Amino acid sequence: MKSNYLLSNKYKIPGWILLILGLIAGVFLMLSEFESDLLEIKVLAIYNGDSIISNEEDVGFFKIIENNILDEIIALAIIIGGLLVGFSKEKVEDEFIYKLRKDSLVWAIIFNYIVLMFAIVFIYDFTFFNVLVYNMFTPLLFFIIRFNFLKVKA
Structure with a gap:
């Protein structure tokens, strides 16, 4: 691929x-x-x-x-x-890995924004600012976790 x-x-x-x-x-x-x-x-x-x-x-x-x-x-x-x-x-980058990567990226973005919407509704003041700071990293971390989980599971 x-x-x-x-x-x-x-x-x-x-x-x-x-x-x-x-x-x-x-x-x-x-x-x-x-x-x-x-x-x-x-x-x-x-x-x-x-x-x-x-x-x-x-x-x-x-x-x-x-x-x-x-x-x-x-x-x-x-x-x-x-x-x-x-x-x-990956060492072997085929269609299956491509699909896992794509699905994991989509899942990570959707999941990240669900978490962010939850935070917008229920977290306030300076604590919300901290959530926004951590939110810079979470899409990438969610993607890496999900992709590697699916790769090991397969």
Whole structure:
């Protein structure tokens, strides 16, 4: 089966390493609220501030700010690792694997939006913001879990 959008199979192992390390670090960061000055660096912020309407001096577009980039590194590890795992070819990429991949992707998107609709109705305030942050990763994670489950089951 010829699939133009899939990466070579050799990216699957580095993808798993990045994804697992990112997930472990993310859970650790979330549960421990770990803070370190080690990764505190100056970064370019497209917009800096809590609100677009503000009179504060530090608020505005394209500002250089001090920021701890640990959470950004973890998020990128999860996303890049997930993309490498999810969109790397299997050793045998045939019509059956193609169908499993397609069905898993559709299922993951539908399931993700059902979870999001549930959250919209029943979760509020800052907790809802946390749900939206986690929702960046869930379509990819649901897809990887479902695809690998169906692959092992078959």
